[in-house]
Amino acid sequence: MKTTLKCRRGFTAIELISVSFLLTTFAVLIPNPFLSARESARSVHCKNNLRQYGISLYTFSDRDPQSRICSGSGDYLFDGCVDTYGFTADLVNQGAGSGMEISCLSNSVKGLSTLNDLTGQRTRQTRGFLTVPLSARFNAGRCLPFKGDTDGDGSAETGQLDGGTPERIEIVQSMIDAGYTSNYTASWFLARQGVANKDAASILNSLPETKTPYRLLELTQGPLSLRVLEQSDKPSSLIPFLADSSASATLNSKLELSQESEDENPGSSRSRRRVMDKKKSNEENPQTADPAISLSEAFTNGPVQWDETEQSFEPLTPEKVAQLEVPENTWKQDTRQWGFPHQISGQPQLNVLMADGSVKVMNDKSNDGILNPGFTADSKQFGEIEAETFEIFLGTSLIAPRQSKGKFE
Incomplete structure (x- = not known):
């Protein structure tokens, strides 16, 4: 008996539709676990980077005569040249790593807004926030050639390089390439530690008007010291040092560099053109803007108070320092510079x-993309409470009930 084999030459329409449906379903469902796994891996990488910063901070403290945890915030106007002063400068100068290499991969923020101050193209670039005894910090390290105001009144300038010149931008780019940048933002506690008992009026009268006077180095006790940390009645497990920067706090800050092209300036460098190209891409394609030049603040603003009448947040001023004795639920740290880059x-x-x-x-x-430090106010800037006191301390003083006296150096 013969058996006849019939060859099947194709698929039916129903089979093709079924296969197409299954492939489409898999295409939608399968990437989600992979994307979630990738983001989880990036978050772990971010945590490890922060731990590396933690090791660097305590290594610096062991070597520092005043046992400071860091040398400053990394903000040019408030602490000085970023290759000499700041938690990232400490990291690089100790040979512990590069701020560029151990940045948070998930964060759209890739640098600090002080880069614009270094290039000297913002309106406040010639009027720094350091008083006369500290003005030499402006011309430390690679910032030595930068022209800047040394006494706060616009009369005395040092250096030769004006803001926005190709030579100055080239130096700023060299600092970025050397790793003197970060997309982590320090807490006010780490950069300032507490309010100093000083005559603030005379200092503020000689400096530009600022809405956040207690970011000024001269009005505070300066970077956190191991002594204050050990004397604090707050457990070290509750005191924040660094956190992910917030893109919502950049106020659309972008790296403001010269618009000259290579044709207009044949001597322009490859590294400077690289950053300029990113800026040009942002301007031409705002919907697909390169996030590599999104910027944030080097450190948080410090204590703020919720004004129920005005429905706004009032910063700490010299006139309000006495009010720091009130319960901690009135004054909290301004944490709007910290964001949520991980999903x-x-x-x-x-x-x-x-x-x-x-x-x-x-x-x-x-x-809402912003960490609420504990305000119960239902506002656009701070929604539901996200930082409970048993998880993280974001009050005003590390040492209760009063601020201790002290100087930063």
């Missing part, structure tokens, strides 16, 4: 390096 299973998260070297994860409960 883990659809939940926005923020990594915070604590003083004990641990890294805590905070969740964005109100989904």
Whole structure:
């Protein structure tokens, strides 16, 4: 008996439709776990980077005569040249790493807004926020050639390089390439530690008007010291050092560089053109802007108070220092410079390096992109409370009930 084999030459329409449906379903469903796994890996990488910063901070403290945890905030106007002063400068100068290499991969913020001050193209670039005894910090390190105001009144200038010149931009780019930049933002505690008992009026009268006077180095006790940390009645596991920067706090800050092209200036450098090309791309394609030049603040603003009448946040001023004796739920740290760059299973998260070297994860409960330090006010700037006091301390003073006296150096 013969068996006849019939060859099948194709698929039916129903089979083709079924296969297409299955492939489309897999294409939609399969990438999600992979994307979530990738973001989880990046978050772990970010945590490890923060721990590396923690090791660098305590290494610096061991070597510092005053046992400071860092040399400053990394903000040019408030602390001096960023290759000499700042938590990232400490990291690089100790040979512990590069701020560029151990940045947070998930964050759209890739640098600090002080880069614009270094290039000297912002309106306040000639009027620094350091008083006369500290003005030499402006011309430290690679900033030595920068022209700048040394006494705050616009009369005495040092250096030869004006803001925005190709030579000055080239130096700023060299600092970026050397790793003197970061997309982590320090807490006010790390950069300033507390309010100093000084006559603030005479200092402020000689400096540009500022809405955040207690970011000024001269009005505070300067960077956090190990002595204050050990004397604090707050556990080190609750005191924040560094956290992910917030893109929402950049106020559309971009790296403001010269618009000259290579044809207009044949001597322009490859590295400067690289940054300029990113800026040009942002201007031509705002919807697909290169995030590599999104900037944020080097450190948080310090204590603020919620004004129920005005429905606004009032910064700490010299006149309000006495009010720091009121309960901690009135004054809180301004944490709008910290954001939530990580998306883990659809939940926005923020990594915070604590003083004990641990890294805590905070969740964005109100989904507004800004960490609420504990204000109960329902405002556009701070929604649901996300930083409970048993998780992280964001009050006004590390030492209760009063600020201790002290100088930064």
